[in-house]
């Protein structure tokens with residue numbers, strides 16, 4: 001854990017986040033990819049409904065229980081098609 005207070009992702013909200021909303025846009029992301037939004041108690045329902053309506057919402061997790069999945073971009077995969085050629 002780090003010391004930075006998580007802030008709610010809702011526009012204009014500066015409240016400390018208490019929830020992590022994990023989501024995935026199948027048109028943009030591979031199925032195991034997780035984007036995350038942070039939400040305070042007030043905005044959790046609003047933000048999760050926004051994602052749920054679009055079929056993007058995967059999980060809502062209390063912030064303290066969230067474990068960041070390994071970011072595929074941080075662990076270069078030699079088989080990834082976008083890996084640059086070292087020529």
Ligand SMILES: [Zn+2]
Pocket residue numbers: 008009010013014015039040041042043
């Ligand atoms: Zn908020």
